[in-house]
Amino acid sequence: MKKVDIIGGGIAGLALGIHLQKNGIATTIYEKHSVAGGLCTGWQRGDYTFNGCLHWILGTRDGISFYHFWKEIIDIDSVAVDYFDERVEIELPLADRNGSHIFHFINDIDKFEQYLLGIAPEDAAPIKQWARQVRFIGKYLMFLPPVFTDAPWYKSIWFKMKLMRLTPMLFFMQKWARYSNVDFARKFKNPFLNMAIKKLYFNEMRMTVLFFAQAYATFGYAGYPHGGSLGFAQRIAEQYKALGGELRLKSEVRKVLTDNDKACGVELATGERTRADFVASAADWHWTIFDAIAPKYIPETLKPLRSPAKEQIFYSFCMLFLGINADLKSMPHFFRFPIEKITSPDGTEYDQLEVHIYNYDGELAPAGKTTASVNLQTREGEYWISLRHNDIDEYRRKKEELTELIISRLTQKLGADFTERIEVKDLTTPATYNRYTGNYNGSSQGWTPMDNIMQSISVKPTLPRLKNFIMAGHWQKAGGGVPVAVYTARSAAWKICSIFGQKFKLK
Numbered sequence: 001m002k003k004v005d006i007i008g009g010g011i012a013g014l015a016l017g018i019h020l021q022k023n024g025i026a027t028t029i030y031e032k033h034s035v036a037g038g039l040c041t042g043w044q045r046g047d048y049t050f051n052g053c054l055h056w057i058l059g060t061r062d063g064i065s066f067y068h069f070w071k072e073i074i075d076i077d078s079v080a081v082d083y084f085d086e087r088v089e090i091e092l093p094l095a096d097r098n099g100s101h102i103f104h105f106i107n108d109i110d111k112f113e114q115y116l117l118g119i120a121p122e123d124a125a126p127i128k129q130w131a132r133q134v135r136f137i138g139k140y141l142m143f144l145p146p147v148f149t150d151a152p153w154y155k156s157i158w159f160k161m162k163l164m165r166l167t168p169m170l171f172f173m174q175k176w177a178r179y180s181n182v183d184f185a186r187k188f189k190n191p192f193l194n195m196a197i198k199k200l201y202f203n204e205m206r207m208t209v210l211f212f213a214q215a216y217a218t219f220g221y222a223g224y225p226h227g228g229s230l231g232f233a234q235r236i237a238e239q240y241k242a243l244g245g246e247l248r249l250k251s252e253v254r255k256v257l258t259d260n261d262k263a264c265g266v267e268l269a270t271g272e273r274t275r276a277d278f279v280a281s282a283a284d285w286h287w288t289i290f291d292a293i294a295p296k297y298i299p300e301t302l303k304p305l306r307s308p309a310k311e312q313i314f315y316s317f318c319m320l321f322l323g324i325n326a327d328l329k330s331m332p333h334f335f336r337f338p339i340e341k342i343t344s345p346d347g348t349e350y351d352q353l354e355v356h357i358y359n360y361d362g363e364l365a366p367a368g369k370t371t372a373s374v375n376l377q378t379r380e381g382e383y384w385i386s387l388r389h390n391d392i393d394e395y396r397r398k399k400e401e402l403t404e405l406i407i408s409r410l411t412q413k414l415g416a417d418f419t420e421r422i423e424v425k426d427l428t429t430p431a432t433y434n435r436y437t438g439n440y441n442g443s444s445q446g447w448t449p450m451d452n453i454m455q456s457i458s459v460k461p462t463l464p465r466l467k468n469f470i471m472a473g474h475w476q477k478a479g480g481g482v483p484v485a486v487y488t489a490r491s492a493a494w495k496i497c498s499i500f501g502q503k504f505k506l507k
Contacts, residue, residue: 012282
């Protein structure tokens with residue numbers, strides 16, 4: 001039986017292991033942390049469980065490719081899922097024509113269209129244009145991304161003919177990838193809507209991303225799994241072990257071993273060496289290329305990425321998690337509001353706070369209580385990682401300083417009663433995610449697409465001079481995230497099966 005060593009027990013590593021086990025290929029996953037899941041994780045503090053990743057996942061209902069991707073690795077239909085009427089409520093300094101300062105970003109495009117028309121009938125043209133794009137995408141979601149199999153030639157031809165239907169989508173992407181939400185906001189005469197659309201995200205976002213996210217929500221393909229990230233990742237890990245896979249936790253890999261320019265195993269931090277027919281890395285891309293792989297296998301095109309610009313790497317977060325002695329059922333689950341400006345110890349300034357209240361997930365807190373998080377984007381991951389490494393006491397002091405700043409602004413907005421009910425406080429930084437997952441600079445999603453969502457990156461899953469080696473995970477596509485992790489794991493499994501001379505079986 002062929003044997004594959006997999007580095008990293010995040011979603012990509014677990015999904016890859018499940019696919020290979022189903023195809024009769026023995027696997028061992030080496031995970032440095034004490035739990036599987038990678039960035040898709042959560043943790044307990046007293047009676048509270050904090051959700052560190054998932055707000056929603058693609059493919060919680062049939063009708064799109066990602067449903068089938070999940071179905072191939074777990075029983076996604078058995079996962080309890082919540083669907084939200086609104087994605088986020090945003091408080092603005094301006095009021096709409098009805099005197100409300102709250103902008104409601106409604107998921108259902110029909111309801112959203114009517115809401116916008118009610119606020120600004122003078123902007124009917126751009127409002128209807130927005131709605132048309134979301135409805136247009138809905139016709140193609142079932143084909144994106146394409147689901148490949150080792151099908152007979154005649155089925156393959158039929159599949160390729162069906163893909164011809166995607167031609168209009170290429171023109172759509174080429175057009176809208178040029179526009180951000182800030183660009184699109186200029187179409188609106190109404191000052192309230194103009195400001196609201198500019199503030200849909202903390203930073204500019206391509207309209208293609210916005211349209212797709214709303215289309216998935218509109219048609220009910222994206223939901224939040226009860227229990228959050230930790231429970232979801234554990235479900236996948238249990239499925240992997242049930243198929244006979246070996247999951248070795250607290251097993252940090254130091255490097256990929258080679259023999260005659262072929263990957264043949266891994267060396268652990270303990271000095272242990274393994275033997276395998278193939279090695280797959282679902283770990284951090286930067287660590288894999290510049291630490292785990294021998295320098296002679298690094299292509300010249302990748303060497304400049306040893307020190308990438310901050311803007312090339314997706315944001316990390318400082319996230320304050322709270323355990324609150326109140327159910328907070330009357331509050332919106334996700335909202336943003338302006339604050340008196342605060343400056344993080346890393347130098348990042350914030351004039352608004354984004355609060356996520358898990359008042360809909362009873363699995364995260366005891367009855368009558370709830371968890372919440374405040375999310376601060378930052379590109380200063382290196383600051384936090386370096387501070388923790390060089391001066392742990394100062395690192396802890398800076399964390400406490402930022403915690404108190406955030407709570408002071410929460411008190412100003414939500415009242416002393418809210419903050420007096422806080423029982424648990426836990427601030428994570430980019431150093432936290434770097435420490436437990438190895439993700440470069442604590443990035444949450446790998447490469448950022450920057451100004452063009454369609455841009456290609458020089459990163460490939462294989463290396464030209466190293467055989468029997470492949471990578472999977474969110475670094476393989478700009479934008480990253482859990483969907484990319486699952487998709488690239490499936491692709492890597494198919495490639496490994498092909499190299500081993502066998503068909504890729506899904507069941």
